[in-house]
Amino acid sequence: MFLTVFFLLVALCTQGGNGKESEEAQRPGHVSVVIVGGTGDLAKKYLWQGFFQLYINQVSSGNTFSFYGGGQSPTEKATPVLFEILKAVSCSNDVSQERCALLKDQFLRLAQYRQLKSLEDYQDLAKHIEQQLQEEGMTEAGRLFYLSVPAFAYADIAEKINSSCRPKSGAWLRVVLEKPFGHDYRSAQVLASQLCSSLTEEEMYRIDHYLGKQVVSKILPFRIQNKKLLDLIWNKHHIERVEIVLKETLDVKGRIAFYDQYGVIRDVLQNHLTEVMTLLTMRLPKNVSRSEEVLGNKLQILSSMLPLGKNQAVIGQYQTYKAEVQQELNKTKDHVSHTPTFAAVLAQIDDAQYEGMPILLISGKMLDERVGYARILFKNDIFCVQNHNNVHCKPKQIVFYFGHGSLQYPAILVSKNLFKPALVDSEWKEVTEHKDISVFGLPISDFYIQTPMEQKEAYAELISHIFFGRKNSFISTENLLASWDLWTPLLSSLASTFPRIYPGGADNADVLDIHLKGKDISYNNEVVIISTDQLGGTSTNGFQVMQGKFRSSEMVSAWAEQLVDKLAADIQEAAEAAIYEGGVFHLALSGGSTPLALFHRLVDHHFTFPWRNTHVWMVDERCVLPTELESNFRSLHDHLLQHVRIPYYNIHPMPVHLNQRLCVEEDGGAQMYEKQLIKLVNSSSFHFVLLGVGYDGHTASLFPGGKVDELGDSLVALTESPSKPHQRMSLTFNVINRARKVALLVMGKGKHELITQLSRVKDNPDKWPVTGVKPTNGNLVWYIDYDALLG
Numbered sequence: 001m002f003l004t005v006f007f008l009l010v011a012l013c014t015q016g017g018n019g020k021e022s023e024e025a026q027r028p029g030h031v032s033v034v035i036v037g038g039t040g041d042l043a044k045k046y047l048w049q050g051f052f053q054l055y056i057n058q059v060s061s062g063n064t065f066s067f068y069g070g071g072q073s074p075t076e077k078a079t080p081v082l083f084e085i086l087k088a089v090s091c092s093n094d095v096s097q098e099r100c101a102l103l104k105d106q107f108l109r110l111a112q113y114r115q116l117k118s119l120e121d122y123q124d125l126a127k128h129i130e131q132q133l134q135e136e137g138m139t140e141a142g143r144l145f146y147l148s149v150p151a152f153a154y155a156d157i158a159e160k161i162n163s164s165c166r167p168k169s170g171a172w173l174r175v176v177l178e179k180p181f182g183h184d185y186r187s188a189q190v191l192a193s194q195l196c197s198s199l200t201e202e203e204m205y206r207i208d209h210y211l212g213k214q215v216v217s218k219i220l221p222f223r224i225q226n227k228k229l230l231d232l233i234w235n236k237h238h239i240e241r242v243e244i245v246l247k248e249t250l251d252v253k254g255r256i257a258f259y260d261q262y263g264v265i266r267d268v269l270q271n272h273l274t275e276v277m278t279l280l281t282m283r284l285p286k287n288v289s290r291s292e293e294v295l296g297n298k299l300q301i302l303s304s305m306l307p308l309g310k311n312q313a314v315i316g317q318y319q320t321y322k323a324e325v326q327q328e329l330n331k332t333k334d335h336v337s338h339t340p341t342f343a344a345v346l347a348q349i350d351d352a353q354y355e356g357m358p359i360l361l362i363s364g365k366m367l368d369e370r371v372g373y374a375r376i377l378f379k380n381d382i383f384c385v386q387n388h389n390n391v392h393c394k395p396k397q398i399v400f401y402f403g404h405g406s407l408q409y410p411a412i413l414v415s416k417n418l419f420k421p422a423l424v425d426s427e428w429k430e431v432t433e434h435k436d437i438s439v440f441g442l443p444i445s446d447f448y449i450q451t452p453m454e455q456k457e458a459y460a461e462l463i464s465h466i467f468f469g470r471k472n473s474f475i476s477t478e479n480l481l482a483s484w485d486l487w488t489p490l491l492s493s494l495a496s497t498f499p500r501i502y503p504g505g506a507d508n509a510d511v512l513d514i515h516l517k518g519k520d521i522s523y524n525n526e527v528v529i530i531s532t533d534q535l536g537g538t539s540t541n542g543f544q545v546m547q548g549k550f551r552s553s554e555m556v557s558a559w560a561e562q563l564v565d566k567l568a569a570d571i572q573e574a575a576e577a578a579i580y581e582g583g584v585f586h587l588a589l590s591g592g593s594t595p596l597a598l599f600h601r602l603v604d605h606h607f608t609f610p611w612r613n614t615h616v617w618m619v620d621e622r623c624v625l626p627t628e629l630e631s632n633f634r635s636l637h638d639h640l641l642q643h644v645r646i647p648y649y650n651i652h653p654m655p656v657h658l659n660q661r662l663c664v665e666e667d668g669g670a671q672m673y674e675k676q677l678i679k680l681v682n683s684s685s686f687h688f689v690l691l692g693v694g695y696d697g698h699t700a701s702l703f704p705g706g707k708v709d710e711l712g713d714s715l716v717a718l719t720e721s722p723s724k725p726h727q728r729m730s731l732t733f734n735v736i737n738r739a740r741k742v743a744l745l746v747m748g749k750g751k752h753e754l755i756t757q758l759s760r761v762k763d764n765p766d767k768w769p770v771t772g773v774k775p776t777n778g779n780l781v782w783y784i785d786y787d788a789l790l791g
């Protein structure tokens with residue numbers, strides 16, 4: 001009950017009372033910066049340095065500052081720790097040593113440690129800030145709280161800030177949060193709605209430090225600057241694939257307690273790589289500085305992604321991870337973790353511009369090199385007959401190189417056979433002197449390369465954005481939930497999958513190589529390194545297709561996939577024989593879900609199937625409009641016909657909709673189909689009829705107790721099903737049993753009971769309609785998979 005009510009309060013925060021803040025509206029004055037968790041690792045490594053940078057840049061701007069490092073420890077204990085950290089901040093190269101010393105000294109004097117534990121601590125802090133403002137007669141510009149604490153503490157701290165630390169109106173409040181923002185859709189939503197009760201959407205700054213990386217932040221400007229040229233090629237027709245990759249060489253030792261609950265998909269793909277993907281594919285905003293437009297266009301991409309399922313991902317785990325988990329989490333030797341430390345995911349966008357274009361998102365620990373990049377590889381339609389060094393024969397690509405790797409610096413690379421891009425920013429420069437290195441197997445002299453003149457830390461960049469209230473490089477609640485909406489189903493479907501174990505480093509060799517096929521991704525080779533204790537059951541792969549007898553007819557049996565392969569091959573063989581003999585192949589297909597795998601197999605593998613000479617007929621149809629999902633024709637169309645080159649006039653749907661009504665006897669639909677059949681199919685003898693069998697033993701739409709003998713000599717009849725929709729049109733045994741070949745396809749564990757019964761019962765078409773299938777001159781083959789046969 002609680003949850004239902006909760007759900008209705010959907011977690012979108014209020015947009016804030018006093019209108020949109022913007023850079024211009026920001027009044028100068030005093031700024032209080034509070035880092036909660038101010039002596040922690042992140043603060044030590046990046047945050048204080050970032051705020052020092054901000055201080056240097058703002059020192060003559062009319063703003064004044066005070067800095068507070070907050071934490072759980074008492075003041076006497078933590079103050080010296082904080083000052084050790086602060087003393088380590090440094091200036092960039094363009095600041096002289098003397099000036100730097102002076103600035104550092106001022107910065108240290110503006111900083112202090114405060115214990116921030118109880119509500120009173122926060123109230124005291126607020127009092128202190130107000131007192132200081134009053135004493136020095138300063139106007140307040142705003143208060144910035146940076147929460148560098150575990151996510152479970154966010155809601156509580158946000159509440160304390162709301163109840164005691166809000167500045168007076170006219171000054172801003174900004175609260176910065178670090179991931180994780182939940183571990184799936186539901187938990188992200190819970191956290192978001194808790195935060196929303198204390199903070200408005202504008203006040204929240206969810207950090208994804210990737211968005212502060214210099215190259216990532218220039219993806220949109222690059223696309224805009226080169227729009228004229230890119231517009232022609234930035235689509236499915238020209239892009240071969242997009243790769244967004246973050247490879248790491250380190251393991252996760254020491255962080256297992258956190259990592260084992262998250263894994264690489266939550267840690268990297270759901271946030272960093274997804275953000276890069278949206279930047280690469282979103283509609284270009286008219287103005288990159290307008291956050292609503294940027295965030296809105298990102299949201300649009302997120303909501304037009306094809307769903308991600310098991311077939312769109314492969315996962316791996318480095319070999320020593322298991323032992324690290326056992327040690328750090330104090331587990332026994334038989335403890336097994338499914339947490340992936342490597343993942344490759346194939347994403348696709350379902351719109352006219354990108355449909356079918358593969359977007360690979362890949363990340364992993366313990367790989368061969370440390371590198372991050374997004375690479376757009378274009379198709380190349382030039383074929384050089386002789387001069388293979390000719391620039392036109394080389395791959396065409398644009399690479400956003402985030403850093404490390406062979407290049408060692410952040411850069412944007414454009415193949416020289418594409419175009420020469422303009423410098424993306426006045427603080428960037430072209431690289432013309434090359435060391436003897438290569439990128440993706442090509443000498444870097446094949447690229448136009450640009451790089452920032454000065455490398456800047458992502459955190460320093462983002463801190464400056466927060467200060468200026470530029471929200472376009474942060475994650476809104478809505479976009480966060482849209483991203484979880486994309487990733488959560490994949491995470492659930494992978495929850496019980498064993499990751500492939502990889503040795504780590506250069507030894508991985510080709511173990512993690514992946515293979516793309518249509519919408520699916522798989523590991524490229526079958527060599528699976530699995531220590532025996534990782535694997536639960538025994539392998540069941542070795543089985544071959546097996547031939548036998550069922551109800552005194554021929555039977556083919558195999559695992560589902562091989563069975564479908566065999567049936568598809570048999571249908572093609574029958575088609576080729578019929579066409580050789582008489583120039584045409586008449587095929588009658590059943591509805592239902594069982595034949596879908598067969599249809600997919602025919603579409604994906606049987607490129608030489610003679611569709612041009614094939615007539616497709618229907619075994620049966622439900623009395624519904626052909627546009628409805630229940631329609632057998634609709635299903636046949638969606639899964640088979642629309643994917644093959646079959647002439648329209650070779651397709652014969654059953655006429656269930658005549659005179660604007662469904663299956664009325666007087667309209668004569670069944671007779672019409674019969675006439676058409678007699679006219680086109682020699683001796684009304686189909687070359688191949690594919691049937692299924694229902695749990696109650698029905699086949700085609702001939703149901704138990706349906707009095708099949710009362711249908712007389714008709715070839716097509718209206719029948720009644722016990723289940724909805726009740727009315728059907730069906731071929732009768734008169735025509736089914738005239739076929740040259742009839743295949744009865746039965747698959748799935750659910751059919752085991754039925755198969756067992758059928759193996760025992762005598763022919764009794766009134767009780768078991770399927771037992772009425774007895775071709776007079778043709779031949780019946782049962783295709784039964786092992787699940788149905790063996791249970």
Ligand SMILES: *[C@@H]1O[C@H](CO)[C@@H](O)[C@H](O)[C@H]1NC(C)=O
Binds near residue numbers: 162163196197199200
């Ligand atoms: C903050 O606290 C006030 C009063 O304590 C409350 O009315 C308000 O809803 C809270 N949240 C926001 C976003 O202001």
Ligand SMILES: *[C@@H]1O[C@H](CO)[C@@H](O)[C@H](O)[C@H]1NC(C)=O
Binds near residue numbers: 287290
């Ligand atoms: C883009 O938006 C920003 C922020 O809203 C504004 O300051 C700037 O003038 C806009 N630029 C153009 C070219 O419209």
Ligand SMILES: *[C@@H]1O[C@H](CO)[C@@H](O)[C@H](O)[C@H]1NC(C)=O
Binds near residue numbers: 330
């Ligand atoms: C590890 O587990 C053992 C037995 O369950 C227990 O005695 C020990 O205190 C645990 N150690 C840690 C560090 O949790």
Ligand SMILES: *[C@@H]1O[C@H](CO)[C@@H](O)[C@H](O)[C@H]1NC(C)=O
Binds near residue numbers: 581582682683
């Ligand atoms: C039509 O079928 C009969 C037997 O049913 C066969 O003898 C004849 O060759 C067939 N004609 C064609 C054109 O296939």
